[in-house]
Amino acid sequence: MVARAFTVAFEGIDARLVEVQCAVVPGLPAFSIVGLPNKAVSEARDRIRMALSAMSIALPSKRVTINLSPADLPKEGAHFDLPIALALLAALDILPPEEVAETVALGEMSLDGTLHPVIGALPAALAAAEGDRALLCPRACGAEAAWVGDARVLAAGSLGEVVRHFTGQSPLQDARPGEVSAVADVADLRDVKGQERAKRALEIAAAGRHHLLMTGTPGSGKSMLAARLPGLLPPLSAGEALETSMIHSLAGLLDEGGISRVRPFRRPHHTASVASIVGGGKGAKPGEISLAHNGVLFLDELPEFPRAVLETLRQPIETGDVVVSRANAHVRYPARFLLVAAANPCRCGYLSDPGRACARAPACGDDYLGRISGPLMDRFDLRVDVPPVSFQDLDLPRDGTPSAEIAARVATARQVQADRYAGLDAVRVNADAEGELLEEVARPDKAGRELMTAAADRLGLTARGYHRVLRVARTIADLAGDADVGRAHMAEAISYRLGTERR
The missing domain is CATH 3.30.230.10 (Ribosomal Protein S5; domain 2)
Known part of the structure; x- marks a missing residue:
């Protein structure tokens, strides 16, 4: 038998x-x-x-x-x-x-x-x-x-x-689900003094899942801003929580059987290998980009990452998944994440300060940021400079907008997008829209089109860059509660790409 x-x-x-x-x-x-x-x-x-x-x-x-x-x-x-x-x-x-x-x-x-x-x-x-x-x-x-x-x-x-x-001697009882973690212990954006433009970029990034690059001198608050992004994001839906938890289950990261409704926030060190970022190793396990699925992947000191690691991000950013191919394994993991990166303007970090910059300025800045390839740079929807905060501003009391208020605006904009893309499994937020769908939902008015035409020529926008500006403009309009994309929305979206198209 x-x-x-x-x-x-x-x-x-x-x-x-x-x-x-x-x-x-x-x-x-x-x-x-x-x-x-x-x-x-x-x-x-x-x-x-x-x-x-x-x-x-x-x-x-x-x-x-x-x-x-x-x-x-x-x-x-x-x-x-x-x-x-x-x-x-x-x-x-x-x-x-x-x-x-x-x-x-x-x-x-x-x-x-x-x-x-x-x-x-x-x-x-x-x-x-x-x-x-x-x-x-x-x-x-x-x-x-x-x-x-x-x-x-x-x-x-x-x-x-x-x-x-x-054998019927002592039947086992059915297991019960673990606790649901719905509240994240994250710092408040109100703690960050100044940096209003960077805060606005964080809000737009959270609302439409747009990739963000912050550049600034050491100590200007780039990492501090990124760490507060999870507090702006809405909780995971039931389907997203199950999907994300399946990946974390395979990685052994679920804590006492509890499924979290908090979006993951992963911040690998710049010494990470390709396998740790993309996935692989023994058993082709999920990497950081999959562990950040439906959440945030924060890469601090972006130019310090190996070039091979950075280039592997290009395809998952576009497709939302990654296929790990090995001699005895070909496995697919979802990887739909919000990429947030931080970088110094040059190796010494003080390119904009003549009194502290090194003797190679400004060539050192071009060499340092040149480690980030053009195709990867083109995939950042939002690029902001984070200037240093003066000591006088640091002495001021906390009077900024709290994270809860910004999160409410983000949740409203996300709901608008959920209603807009209802029935489309592959499209959840504005960052997913493409092709005819993008042209339909983000078509600017006449004044907006004229501005876009002029900006595209001046900035040398690629086709990808043009579509990413449209997506950001659509998100800005959603945050403002406007049904149509106007000139003001286009102008703000274009401003986040100024000075970065031609390095």
């Missing part, structure tokens, strides 16, 4: 169902696992043998063969321990084979049978729901997996609890 259990193998954020087949037949005693297992899966036989021994269950002197089907799909991870153990116990008639076959299981097992948490419980629950099966997972993963309401989730602390559940 061949006993069957089910588990999953991960391909990006998708979980593919894997059938674990177990046959115990006469022959020389052996325990083999076939079906493209990696080292962690192959070592499961030793962990399972010791866990069963701890429960006083001895393997018979027969040949045990485990097959992981489909056989041509690579199997990676220690989460195969539990399903292999279930299939084996069902083949030994210790567990009812019919009930085991109706369950998708995943979990790493220690030598005493304790189940340890694994990554990917949320995508696994979705796969179980699609197959109309229950999910059995370690207790630490139950709160995370229970967010998929269409699947019954059973969470156990050990293999002994699993055995007692299937």
Whole structure:
């Protein structure tokens, strides 16, 4: 008899169902696992043998063969321990084979049978729901997996609890979802004194998900401004929260099973590698651009990032996803993020201050910012200079607009866009609009078109730059509550590209 259990193998954020087949037949005693297992899966036989021994269950002197089907799909991870153990116990008639076959299981097992948490419980629950099966997972993963309401989730602390559940001695209770985190502990934009133009750019960026580049001397407040951007963004919708949490589940970043409604804010160091930013490494794991999906990716000291890393951002910015290709893996991760970058004007940082600039000024500025390629620079919708704040301004009391007030305006503008693009899955905000749709929703009036024509010639706008100006103008109009894009909206949108088209 061949006993069957089910588990999953991960391909990006998708979980593919894997059938674990177990046959115990006469022959020389052996325990083999076939079906493209990696080292962690192959070592499961030793962990399972010791866990069963701890429960006083001895393997018979027969040949045990485990097959992981489909056989041509690579199997990676220690989460195969539990399903292999279930299939084996069902083949030994210790567990009812019919009930085991109706369950998708995943979990790493220690030598005493304790189940340890694994990554990917949320995508696994979705796969179980699609197959109309229950999910059995370690207790630490139950709160995370229970967010998929269409699947019954059973969470156990050990293999002994699993055995007692299937034999009817002590049934497991259904797991309950973890807590929802809806409030972000972020600093208030009111703390930033001065920098009104940069604050306005942050508001526009948050309202339409427009990429922003801030350039200024050291200590002018670029990082401080960027850190306050999450406080301006609306909470994640239910669909966005689930989508984002699936990526974080694969990366092992979900805290105690809770799904966050707060948009992610990722700020990798400039020494980060291509694999850490785009994704890859062992198992082709998601990178920073995918972990920032539906949120913010902040790159401080942008010119200090390796050129190869910066160039990999160009395609995800346009497509909203990234395909990580390796010799044995081709996985797709969503990567629809808001890129915010900060840079000094030159290597010493004081290009605009004749008293402090180095002897190579102004050539050092061209060389330093020249590390950012033209195509990547063209993808920044908003570019603002962040000048230093005087000591007199720093002594003034806080009297700026609080983040909550700006966030309310952003939420209103986002709702206008949600109504405008209702029914279009690929378009959520103005930054996603393109082609005929963009021409329709962002067509400026006569005065606006005349201004745009003159500006395009003067600035040498590319076709991409022209469309990005239209998107920003549309967002500015939404913030103002205007149905049409006028000259004033176009003028402000164009102003965020002045002086940067020709370096």
